[in-house]
Structure formats: C-alpha cells, structure tokens
Amino acid sequence: MAVAVDAPPRNPEAEPRAPSATEGSGRRTRLIGLGLLGLLALLPIPFGDFGFFAGQYALVYAMLGLSVTVVTGYAGLISLMPYSFAGIGAMITGLAMASWGWPFWLAILLGALATIPFSVLVGVASIRLKGLYLAIATLTMANALGETFFQWGDVTGGNTGWLISRPRVGPIDFASDRMFYGLCLAVVLLLLWMVEGLRTSRTGRAMLAVRDNELEAQALGINVYKTKLVALVIGGMIAAIGGGFLAALLLNPTPSAFRPPFAEVTSILLITLVSIGGIDRALGAFFGAIALVIQQQVFQGAEFFFAFFGIYTGFTVILFLMFRPGGLIQIGKLQLALIRERPVLGIAVTVAIVGLNVGIAWLVLSLS
Amino acid sequence: MSKRFGGIAALDGVDLQVQPGEIVGLLGPNGAGKSTLFNVICGYLKPDGGGISLDGEDVGHLLPYERVAAGLGRTFQHVRLFRNLTVYENLVVAQHRHLSGGSFSAMLRLPAWRRDERRARERVEAMLDVVNLRPWRDRYPTQLSYGTLRFLELASVLSLEPRVLLLDEPASGIAQKEVEALGPLLTRVRDEQGCALVLIEHDMRLLLSVSERVYALDFGAVIAEGTPDEVVSNDRVLESYLGRTRRAG
Numbered sequence: 027m028a029v030a031v032d033a034p035p036r037n038p039e040a041e042p043r044a045p046s047a048t049e050g051s052g053r054r055t056r057l058i059g060l061g062l063l064g065l066l067a068l069l070p071i072p073f074g075d076f077g078f079f080a081g082q083y084a085l086v087y088a089m090l091g092l093s094v095t096v097v098t099g100y101a102g103l104i105s106l107m108p109y110s111f112a113g114i115g116a117m118i119t120g121l122a123m124a125s126w127g128w129p130f131w132l133a134i135l136l137g138a139l140a141t142i143p144f145s146v147l148v149g150v151a152s153i154r155l156k157g158l159y160l161a162i163a164t165l166t167m168a169n170a171l172g173e174t175f176f177q178w179g180d181v182t183g184g185n186t187g188w189l190i191s192r193p194r195v196g197p198i199d200f201a202s203d204r205m206f207y208g209l210c211l212a213v214v215l216l217l218l219w220m221v222e223g224l225r226t227s228r229t230g231r232a233m234l235a236v237r238d239n240e241l242e243a244q245a246l247g248i249n250v251y252k253t254k255l256v257a258l259v260i261g262g263m264i265a266a267i268g269g270g271f272l273a274a275l276l277l278n279p280t281p282s283a284f285r286p287p288f289a290e291v292t293s294i295l296l297i298t299l300v301s302i303g304g305i306d307r308a309l310g311a312f313f314g315a316i317a318l319v320i321q322q323q324v325f326q327g328a329e330f331f332f333a334f335f336g337i338y339t340g341f342t343v344i345l346f347l348m349f350r351p352g353g354l355i356q357i358g359k360l361q362l363a364l365i366r367e368r369p370v371l372g373i374a375v376t377v378a379i380v381g382l383n384v385g386i387a388w389l390v391l392s393l394s
Numbered sequence: 395m396s397k398r399f400g401g402i403a404a405l406d407g408v409d410l411q412v413q414p415g416e417i418v419g420l421l422g423p424n425g426a427g428k429s430t431l432f433n434v435i436c437g438y439l440k441p442d443g444g445g446i447s448l449d450g451e452d453v454g455h456l457l458p459y460e461r462v463a464a465g466l467g468r469t470f471q472h473v474r475l476f477r478n479l480t481v482y483e484n485l486v487v488a489q490h491r492h493l494s495g496g497s498f499s500a501m502l503r504l505p506a507w508r509r510d511e512r513r514a515r516e517r518v519e520a521m522l523d524v525v526n527l528r529p530w531r532d533r534y535p536t537q538l539s540y541g542t543l544r545f546l547e548l549a550s551v552l553s554l555e556p557r558v559l560l561l562d563e564p565a566s567g568i569a570q571k572e573v574e575a576l577g578p579l580l581t582r583v584r585d586e587q588g589c590a591l592v593l594i595e596h597d598m599r600l601l602l603s604v605s606e607r608v609y610a611l612d613f614g615a616v617i618a619e620g621t622p623d624e625v626v627s628n629d630r631v632l633e634s635y636l637g638r639t640r641r642a643g
Contacts, residue, residue, distance in 0.1 A: 220501035220502070221501070223500050223501050223502070223503055223507070224497055224500050224501050226500070226511065227495060227497060227499075227500030227501075227507055227510070227511075228490060228493040228494070228495050228496075228500070228510060228514075229495075229496065229497040229500065230497070230500060231483070231486060231487050231490070232487070232490060234476070234478070234479065234483075234487070235476055235479075235487045235490075237478075238476040238477060238478050238479065239474055239475070239476055239477075241470075241474060242470075242474040242475060242476065243476075243487075244458045244459045244462075245436075245458065245462065245467075245468060245470070245474065245551070246462065246487060246488050246490055246491075246550060246551075246554065247459050247462030247463055247490055247491040247554060248459055248487075248490050249459050250459070256497055260497060
C-alpha cells in the first residue's frame with residue numbers, strides 16, 4: 027500500500043499524509059464511512075420484505091466477519107474455524123433457550139463463554155504453527171468439532187435442532203424480519219465500535235505488531251502467545267454472538283450446518299467476504315458482508331448463472347488480494363483521495379464504478 | 395557464559411560485566427560470537443552454561459519478552475520494524491510495557507483506555523524529538539532511508555527505558571553523516587536515561603570514541619579487555635581483528 031520513495035522529501039509537510047493504520051482515519055473520512063454505512067443500512071427499504079429478509083443475513087454475516095477481523099485481520103492468524111465457533115454459539119443459545127427456558131440475552135452470553143476453551147485449544151496450536159500450517163490445523167479442528175460437538179444430541183437437540191423464538195425486550199417484539207433487522211443493525215454497530223476501539227489500544231496494537239513481525243514484537247516486551255490467545259478468545263466470542271443471532275434468525279438452528287464440509291466452506295466464505303471488504307478495519311466486515319449478500323441475491327435471481335457464484339467470488343477475492351489488499355475500504359479511500367484532488371474526475375470514476383457494477387447485476391438478472 | 399552449536403563452541407566461558415551507566419564496546423572478527431552473546435543474553439538462545447543477572451537479580455530463566463520488562467533492551471543487526479505501521483505507530487507499539495489498559499476497557503472506551511492513549515501519545519511525541527524523527531512521523535518504513543530506520547529502531551528500544559541496552563552494529567549500512575550523529579546521540583541517551591550501553595560495532599572510530607571499556611572477542615572467548623587504547627594496542631587483538639602479524643623478534 028505504501029509507495030516506496032528512495033530519498034525522504036525535503037518538506038514532508040507538503041506531501042499528502044498516508045492513511046494511518048492504528049490511529050484511525052481523519053474525521054472527514056470517518057464521517058463519510060459512517061454516512062455510507064447509514065446509506066447501506068437503509069438499502070433494504072426499496073426491496074420491501076425481501077430486502078429485510080436478505081438484510082438480516084448480511085448483518086449476521088457482518089457479526090461473524092468481525093471475528094475474522096480480529097483473529098486474521100488484526101493478529102494475522104489464519105483460522106478456518108469462525109463458523110464452527112458461530113455454531114457453538116448457535117447451539118448453546120438454542121439449548122439454553124429451548125431446554126432451559128433462558129432469555130435470549132443470557133443464552134447468547136453463555137454461548138460466547140462456551141467458546142473460550144475451544145479458543146484456548148487453537149491458541150495452544152498457534153504457539154507452534156504459523157500461516158498455512160495453522161490453517162490446516164484449524165481445518166482439522168473444525169472437522170473434529172463437526173464429528174463430536176455437533177453430533178452431541180444433548181447439546182445440539184439432535185438432527186432436528188432447537189426451536190426458539192426471537193427475543194423480546196419489554197414491550198418491543200423483534201419477531202418480524204423488519205424488527206429483527208433493526209436489532210441486528212444495532213448489535214453490528216455496537217460490535218463494530220468495539221472492534222474498532224480494540225485496534226487503537228495496547229492489546230490491539232500488540233496484535234498488529236505480532237502480525238507484522240513476531241520477533242520484533244517480542245523484543246519490545248510483547249507477550250506474543252498471550253496476544254494471540256486474546257485475539258482468538260475475543261474473535262471466538264464475537265463469532266458465538268453472531269451464531270446466537272443466526273440461531274434466532276433461523277428460528278430452528280440445526281447442527282448439520284456446522285458439520286463438515288459446510289462449516290469449513292462457510293468459514294472460508296467469511297474470510298473471503300472480510301478480505302473483500304477490508305480485512306484489517308472493522309468496517310470492512312460490514313461492507314464485505316453486504317457486498318456478498320447482494321452478489322448472492324443477484325446470482326440466485328439469475329438462475330442460470332447461479333452455478334458460477336463460487337467461481338465469481340473466488341476470482342473476486344484473488345483480484346482483490348492482488349490489486350487492492352485493503353479491500354473495498356482501500357478502494358473507497360483511493361476514490362476519496364481522487365475526489366479531493368480532482369473532484370470532477372474522481373466523482374466521474376466513482377459513478378462509473380458503481381454504475382458498472384449495478385449494470386452488470388442488471389444484465390445478469392435480465393439475461394436469465 | 396558458554397554456548398555450543400553442535401561441536402563448535404560459539405561462546406566459551408565469556409564473562410561480561412557492565413556497570414550502570416557505562417558504555418561498553420564489543421569488538422571481534424565475524425563469527426567471533428558477538429551476536430550469539432547478545433542472543434543468549436536476551437534469551438533467544440539457551441546457554442549451555444553460565445547465567446545472567448541484572449542488578450544482582452537472576453534473569454537467566456526468563457523468556458525474551460520478560461527480560462524486556464526486567465530492563466534489557468536490544469536492537470538487531472538487520473533492522474527489525476513493523477513495516478505495515480507508520481513511524482508514529484511503530485513508536486506507540488514500543489510503549490507497550492508502559493501502558494496497562496486491557497482489551498475490555500478499550501472496546502468500551504473506558505477512562506483507563508483514555509488515560510493509556512494520552513500517555514502513549516505524549517511519550518511518543520517526546521521520543522520523536524529525541525531522535526529527530528518528527529519529519530517522518532506519518533511515513534511508512536518502506537519510504538525511509540536505512541539510516542532513518544536505524545534511528546527508528548533505536549527510538550523504539552529507547553522507549554522501553556531499558557537499564558541495559560544492547561546495540562548490534564547500529565552504524566552498519568548507514569550514511570557517514572548519520573554515523574557521526576550516532577556517537578553523540580548514544581552518549582546523550584546514556585546521560586539522560588542513565589542506562590548502560592553494550593555496543594557491537596565494526597566502525598572502529600565510533601566504537602572507540604563512545605566506549606569507556608572494550609572487550610575483544612575471538613573464537614567465542616574474550617581475548618582482551620580494558621580501555622579502548624589498551625585493547626587496540628593488544629597484540630592478540632591486532633592479530634585476530636586488525637589483521638596485523640606480530641612483529642618479528
């Protein structure tokens with residue numbers, strides 16, 4: 027992302043400031059990001075009931091994506107277990123609500139706490155294993171969980187799963203898709219705010235340092251293993267919270283969705299969507315989830331092209347990793363910089379990019 | 395202190411003593427064991443014999459990051475930095491041991507987090523002036539010259555406020571002008587922070603001008619110790635390091 031410059035410029039003040047990684051963006055960029063977020067949150071309205079139905083999925087994916095942001099984006103650990111952790115959250119939430127009659131919020135808290143021992147297990151593996159090897163180890167663990175935890179009838183309610191209802195807070199009932207969408211939006215915003223706050227903190231910076239250079243992090247007095255463990259525990263809990271909301275969204279969470287190969291495939295999908303959105307910023311999970319669900323709906327509408335959905339997302343993520351590793355957030359920042367420098371050109375290019383995407387979606391839909 | 399790699403004794407009974415606030419130089423040819431000694435002192439390698447104590451306190455059993463908390467700081471022969479973080483952010487990461495906030499207080503923006511961040515900001519801003527890195531505050535390491543990176547690495551390790559600072563060839567690969575700035579900076583750091591410095595350096599002028607005492611190493615053993623003048627006039631040092639043969643007769 028950074029451009030290599032051989033000699034430092036004489037007057038660095040005159041140079042544009044590079045976007046800073048831990049400090050957070052400037053006030054204006056942040057406002058624009060929040061504005062875009064608000065706009066996207068209103069996106070379901072023109073589509074009516076269907077919009078809110080799909081929107082709920084996008085928001086739950088955003089919650090699950092935020093766990094990838096912490097574990098993979100911040101701490102650089104490639105874990106293929108986020109959806110398994112979501113499954114633990116979903117099943118425990120279902121168990122506590124359906125068999126013990128617990129309220130939704132307490133059940134979801136228990137689900138989040140239940141992931142801690144599993145996160146510790148991954149943490150122990152991450153002491154010795156890095157990169158691809160850790161990915162393979164977590165893949166195996168996801169498989170093992172699918173064959174053990176998600177086969178455990180007492181916890182998962184057997185193959186039929188649990189029947190639960192959506193939460194109710196005082197007089198407000200979140201049973202309808204519209205209300206539940208609103209609830210999910212509030213929770214996503216809260217989690218987003220928390221994950222972004224983590225980034226500018228002692229622990230969050232230690233995670234970024236460990237991702238960048240473990241040896242140097244150690245030389246600066248950072249406990250590398252503890253840092254990884256904290257990232258895994260926080261990520262696991264966020265995934266479980268997302269899983270709890272997934273359970274309430276589905277109303278009937280079943281364990282089969284968290285057995286191989288669905289658990290692994292969905293985990294990879296989560297990593298994909300976060301990479302497309304922007305893996306090391308909290309907003310990336312939100313943008314990525316919305317982009318993914320829109321694509322999913324477009325492809326699903328275009329029956330003939332639906333078979334190509336996997337190929338399409340695969341290509342997209344490769345292109346992003348090659349040319350825009352910062353994801354949609356990076357594209358957004360580049361567009362903003364262009365607009366600031368050459369407003370007419372910048373706005374024209376931005377409109378063209380958005381128009382092109384909408385046009386392709388329209389073409390695909392009308393062709394089938 | 396001893397360290398063996400297979401059958402080769404990389405360090406053979408080296409005894410290094412550093413007084414508080416002292417600047418000690420280490421010299422010796424390549425492969426003499428200087429960097430190995432640093433790695434053993436900092437806990438990256440396990441010694442086969444001997445121990446390390448800091449102010450009379452045994453630190454030999456501690457892990458590298460724990461030795462940092464005990465007051466040992468080091469730089470590496472090849473600059474190690476966080477390449478995806480700006481100069482400012484690199485220095486904020488280095489404040490780790492001076493901050494105390496947990497992840498929970500940060501996620502909820504509690505006052506403890508606010509205090510932590512203010513403290514980190516103030517300390518980094520002050521450090522930027524000590525090492526003259528302010529013009530590059532928001533640059534990424536890939537945008538800087540190697541010499542500037544050396545100063546950034548030095549600033550990072552100084553932020554730890556170590557009691558003993560080990561510097562592995564701080565002047566290698568940097569411009570002559572920067573080498574000349576390094577000597578006075580090291581002396582100033584010692585005077586202001588009161589930490590002891592141990593310096594591995596092949597730039598003899600720098601090493602001899604800042605060091606108060608010099609150890610010469612060869613084949614993993616100390617072959618001479620004393621003031622800079624004494625050591626450079628020592629016959630064995632001349633032979634092994636400076637490459638002069640002993641005068642006949």
